[in-house]
Amino acid sequence: MGVVTVHRQPGLSVRLKLTLSYAGFLLLAGVFLLVAVGVFLLRQGWLQTNESGAVRVTPGTLFVRGFASTAAAVMVFLLVFGLLGGWILAGRMLAPLDRIAHATRTATAGSLSHRIELPGRRDEFRELADAFDMMLAQLEAHVAEQQRFAANASHELRTPLAISKALIDVARADPHHDTGELVDRLHTVNTRAIDLTEALLLLSRAKQRSFTREHVDLSLVAEEAAETLHPLAEKHGVTIETRGDITPALGSPALLLQLTTNLVHNAIVHNLPEQGTVRVHTGVRPRSAVLTVENTGERLTPQLVATLTEPFRRGTERIHTDQAGVGLGLAIVKTITEAHDGTLTLTPRPAGGLRITVELPTASGG
Numbered sequence: 001m002g003v004v005t006v007h008r009q010p011g012l013s014v015r016l017k018l019t020l021s022y023a024g025f026l027l028l029a030g031v032f033l034l035v036a037v038g039v040f041l042l043r044q045g046w047l048q049t050n051e052s053g054a055v056r057v058t059p060g061t062l063f064v065r066g067f068a069s070t071a072a073a074v075m076v077f078l079l080v081f082g083l084l085g086g087w088i089l090a091g092r093m094l095a096p097l098d099r100i101a102h103a104t105r106t107a108t109a110g111s112l113s114h115r116i117e118l119p120g121r122r123d124e125f126r127e128l129a130d131a132f133d134m135m136l137a138q139l140e141a142h143v144a145e146q147q148r149f150a151a152n153a154s155h156e157l158r159t160p161l162a163i164s165k166a167l168i169d170v171a172r173a174d175p176h177h178d179t180g181e182l183v184d185r186l187h188t189v190n191t192r193a194i195d196l197t198e199a200l201l202l203l204s205r206a207k208q209r210s211f212t213r214e215h216v217d218l219s220l221v222a223e224e225a226a227e228t229l230h231p232l233a234e235k236h237g238v239t240i241e242t243r244g245d246i247t248p249a250l251g252s253p254a255l256l257l258q259l260t261t262n263l264v265h266n267a268i269v270h271n272l273p274e275q276g277t278v279r280v281h282t283g284v285r286p287r288s289a290v291l292t293v294e295n296t297g298e299r300l301t302p303q304l305v306a307t308l309t310e311p312f313r314r315g316t317e318r319i320h321t322d323q324a325g326v327g328l329g330l331a332i333v334k335t336i337t338e339a340h341d342g343t344l345t346l347t348p349r350p351a352g353g354l355r356i357t358v359e360l361p362t363a364s365g366g
Contacts, residue, residue, distance in 0.1 A: 018090035023082030030078040096125035100132060112140040148311075160193040199328040202258065203311075206335040211252035213340075218247035218256070218291050218360075219282045225260040226280055229268060237274040238295075240264070244282030249289035249360045251340045256360075259336045260291065262329045263356055267295035271353070288342075288359040297353035305346045305354065309334040333358070 099116050106114045115136060118129035164186060171182050205211070226240045233240050249256070260280075267278040281292045311331040330346075333356075337344040342360040349355055 016090075018093070019083060019086035022086030022089065023079060026078050026082035026086075027075065030075055034074070096129060100125075100129055103132065103136070107136060107139075112136055112143060157193065157196060160189045160196070163189045164193075196328070199332060202255075203328060203332055203335055206255060206332065206339045209339045211255060211339075213250045214253060216249050216251055216253050216256050218249050218260075218289050219244045221253070221257050221260050222264075222280045222282050222291065224257060225264045228261065229264050232265070233268050233278065236268055236271060236276065238268050238271050238276040238278055240268075240278045240280065242280045244280075245284070247282040247284055247289045247291070248362060249340075250362070251360060255336045255339070259333050259358065260293075262333050263291075263293040263358075266329050267293050267354070267356075271295050271297045284362060285359070287362060289362045291358040291360070292355065294349060294355035295353045296349075296351070299352045300348040300354060302348060305348050308346060308354075309344065330356075 096118055099118060103114055103116045115133045116129040117133065118126050120126060167182055167186055167189070171179070222242055222244065226242045230240065264278060264280060268276075271278065276296045278293065278295045283290045283292075309330045311328055334344050337358050337360070340360050342358055345357040345359075347355045347357070
């Protein structure tokens with residue numbers, strides 16, 4: 001999509017318009033003042049009109065004979081004073097806009113680190129500058145996140161492709177190599193690449209919010225996810241416990257099922273070596289539907305927990321070699337939660353393991 005350029009005819013600057021407006025207002029006020037003075041003099045009898053409508057000065061008020069010339073001088077003074085004063089005042093008033101325009105041009109050139117930081121007490125210009133600074137900060141953080149994500153995604157996708165190339169090179173160099181073993185390894189690597197690609201597509205879809213919101217019962221979603229992952233839990237010696245009443249929420253059934261499945265899968269594979277437990281609970285709060293998944297496991301620090309929703313974040317001490325995943329499980333959970341206008345909370349359990357709580361808008365008001 002190209003840059004849209006708006007072509008406009010040249011016109012007066014805002015500063016000049018304000019100057020002319022100020023001077024014109026001052027001149028108009030002077031005219032009204034002079035008219036008021038003339039009416040006052042007429043009513044006091046200092047000025048009189050004859051039958052033809054001409055104004056004459058009464059005897060005893062000769063000092064008003066210079067009224068017309070004085071009034072003209074005053075009008076000229078007001079006009080000059082209005083133009084000069086208006087130009088100076090308009091320049092001072094519009095100075096913040098120059099800084100805002102400079103920051104805009106700087107951001108357009110690609111620098112998002114520049115800030116206006118307009119000093120002074122709050123007014124309309126400073127509110128605009130603060131809002132612009134906040135927008136720049138959010139854009140800078142978003143761009144940095146996208147750059148990190150793209151770099152990580154490229155690295156993760158390059159790994160299986162490099163492994164596949166190495167396996168193929170070995171097979172070409174050694175025609176007598178066991179093709180069955182080669183096919184199995186290529187299948188494993190290819191499956192990982194497909195899973196990563198699908199996860200990236202799901203992440204993109206959730207960020208774009210390209211889904212229709214429907215009424216969803218989180219308790220049924222939790223039961224389906226637990227049933228689907230029951231064989232994996234048995235393989236790891238983990239017990240899944242589910243409980244909860246009907247929990248109505250608004251969202252995409254497919255995405256919320258993916259969210260719950262990711263949470264339960266993460267709780268299973270990052271658990272105790274044996275006799276671990278995963279607890280899945282759903283409930284309703286005054287304005288939200290709540291899904292909670294907690295598991296037993298090693299003790300986690302708050303610093304580590306704070307990084308677990310970052311894309312491709314996989315703490316080495318928490319990875320099982322057979323279920324390392326693609327590093328997007330909790331990142332997808334976070335993105336789906338935000339796409340549903342919900343909140344995600346990760347809390348380390350004192351005894352070890354993790355408690356993850358997802359709050360979503362309730363469907364009771366829909």
